[in-house]
Amino acid sequence: MQNPRVAIVILNWNGRHYLEKFLPSVLASTYSNIEVVVADNGSTDDSIDFLRATYPSVTLLAFEKNHGFTSGYNLALKQVSAPYYILLNSDVEVEPGWIEPMVTLLENNQAIGACQPKLRAYQHREQFEYAGAAGGWIDRYGYPFSRGRVFESCETDNGQYDDAAPVFWASGAALFIRSEVFHAEKGFDDFFFAHMEEIDLCWRIQLSGKQVWSCPSSVVYHVGGGTLPRGNSRKTFLNFRNNHIMLWKNLRPLEKMRVLPVRLVLDGVTGMKSLFSGDSGSCIAIVRAHWAFFGWLARGRKTHYPNRIAGARPAGLLYKNLVWLHFVRKKKTFSEIVGRWL
Numbered sequence: 001m002q003n004p005r006v007a008i009v010i011l012n013w014n015g016r017h018y019l020e021k022f023l024p025s026v027l028a029s030t031y032s033n034i035e036v037v038v039a040d041n042g043s044t045d046d047s048i049d050f051l052r053a054t055y056p057s058v059t060l061l062a063f064e065k066n067h068g069f070t071s072g073y074n075l076a077l078k079q080v081s082a083p084y085y086i087l088l089n090s091d092v093e094v095e096p097g098w099i100e101p102m103v104t105l106l107e108n109n110q111a112i113g114a115c116q117p118k119l120r121a122y123q124h125r126e127q128f129e130y131a132g133a134a135g136g137w138i139d140r141y142g143y144p145f146s147r148g149r150v151f152e153s154c155e156t157d158n159g160q161y162d163d164a165a166p167v168f169w170a171s172g173a174a175l176f177i178r179s180e181v182f183h184a185e186k187g188f189d190d191f192f193f194a195h196m197e198e199i200d201l202c203w204r205i206q207l208s209g210k211q212v213w214s215c216p217s218s219v220v221y222h223v224g225g226g227t228l229p230r231g232n233s234r235k236t237f238l239n240f241r242n243n244h245i246m247l248w249k250n251l252r253p254l255e256k257m258r259v260l261p262v263r264l265v266l267d268g269v270t271g272m273k274s275l276f277s278g279d280s281g282s283c284i285a286i287v288r289a290h291w292a293f294f295g296w297l298a299r300g301r302k303t304h305y306p307n308r309i310a311g312a313r314p315a316g317l318l319y320k321n322l323v324w325l326h327f328v329r330k331k332k333t334f335s336e337i338v339g340r341w342l
Contacts, residue, residue, distance in 0.1 A: 003033045004107070006099055007082035007179075010090050011072045013041040016050050018090040018223075023055065026088065031099035035059060039076035042066040069172070070188035070197045077182060085182060087175040091223035093122060094174075101217040102176040105164060113210030114177040114202060116170035117218035120157060128154045129222040132171025134161035135214025136199065137338070139322035141263045142247045144169065144199055147214065147334045150326055155333055162216045168316025170212050172198035173222050181210060189245075189304045191296070195235060196242035200304075203250045206314035207306040233281040240267060240289035245296055249305055264290065266323055 008026060012019060019038070026036060036058045040048055042065040051060055061076050073087060084103065088094075098117055106112050116136075119129040128134065128148030133155075135147045147161040148154065170176070175198055185204050188197040202212045244263070251259060267286055274282035318338060331337045 003031075004084060004103065005033045005035065005082040006031060006084045006086060006103065007035045007037055007080045008086045008088055009037045009039060009073070009076055009080060010088050011039050011041055011069060011076065012043060012047055012090050013066055013072075014043045014045045014047065015090040016043075016045050016047040019047060019050065020054075022091065022093050023058070025093045025095075027055070027058075028096055029094060029099055030096045031103070034099065035080075035082065037061060037076065037080055039063065039072060041068075041072045068193035070192045070194065071190045074187040074190060077179070077187065081179075083179055085175075085177050085179050087172060087177070089173045089222065091122075092174055093221040095219050098218045098220055102215045105213060105215050106176070106178065109211075109213075111211050112213050113181040113205045114170050114175060115213040115215045116167075116176060117174050117220050118157070118161075118214070118216040119171055119173060119220060119222050121154065122221040122223045125221060127156050129173075129224055130154060131173040131222055131224055133334075134216050135165065135167035135316070136169035136171060136202075137316040137318055137334075138168045138199065139318045139320060141259055141266060141321060141323070142243050143322045144196075145322060145334065145337070146171075150322070150332060150334060150337060153326075153332050160335065161214070164213060164215050164217065166211055166315035167214045168206070168212065168314055169199040169202035170214070173224075174220050176215070181205060184208070185307070186304045189249075191245070191301055191303055192242045193238060195238040196246055200242070200246040200249065203246065203314060204304065204306040207250065207308045207312045209309040209312055211315065233285040236282050236285035237289050237292070240286050241292045241296075244289070244293040245303070248293075248297070249303060 038051055038058055039061040042063050048062055051058055061079060102115055105115055116132055118134050119132045121127045121129040130149055133146035133148030136144055138144050189200055205212055271283040271286040325331045325337050
């Protein structure tokens with residue numbers, strides 16, 4: 001398809017300052033066939049008035065309440081028609097030609113269901129950004145990391161991950177995805193509310209037989225932490241709870257028996273470390289996340305399970321313990337950790 005339509009969908013909640021700062025770069029994109037959509041998640045600031053007065057060409061979807069990241073996007077994308085969606089955080093600055101490489105990548109390879117651009121930090125522009133860097137991986141116990149970011153350690157971008165390559169997950173900060181793939185997988189899991197939802201979606205995409213790639217020839221700059229900054233107890237709770245749910249949904253039964261008990265022990269170590277370092281909030285959040293996960297299991301919550309294809313083997317999966325490699329073996333970079341698995 002020549003110049004297929006691309007809908008850039010920004011989910012906004014009380015982010016007028018981000019829209020004012022970063023929406024001009026989005027509207028300056030050089031791709032010729034785009035629609036820019038802002039889905040407002042029940043903002044109480046003047047976001048809606050600002051958009052109507054300043055950017056009448058932007059399609060506005062106004063929700064009466066905050067549905068969270070997952071349900072907010074699911075509701076919005078039911079109202080958007082285009083072969084491709086870009087789910088873009090409001091705190092992202094883009095380069096003019098950022099869309100073309102991703103369109104070319106997916107148009108030339110029908111096996112790819114989703115991809116992401118290279119994410120650099122807005123404040124430190126030569127450094128990879130925490131939320132996705134140059135494409136996400138995951139270890140066998142569900143710990144996510146990225147090409148360019150391992151836990152809190154972000155590398156300087158020296159071109160070391162400039163190859164387009166299969167990955168395990170693409171960042172929700174700037175997720176380029178075929179609309180048919182998003183809807184075939186029923187979108188994000190509504191129960192997650194926020195955090196880990198893009199990893200769960202990308203895992204399901206891969207189990208259904210499609211691929212997820214990194215497209216580093218496209219570059220964007222992400223502020224990060226615009227809604228819930230790292231270290232926030234609510235964010236810690238959602239990350240741990242949703243990670244456990246994601247593992248339960250996507251692992252096979254025998255894998256669950258091998259992985260989840262170890263993961264729960266590792267979480268306990270993390271909680272105790274937080275407690276002894278004076279961060280009781282994180283420790284309590286981890287305990288609450290465990291109880292919420294077991295409550296989710298007990299109630300048999302409806303959720304988005306994968307459409308599993310026989311023989312599907314996700315890329316970007318490290319069959320090692322990332323915690324051991326990073327904190328005990330002192331391996332700080334993606335290349336040091338993945339090594340021969342590259």
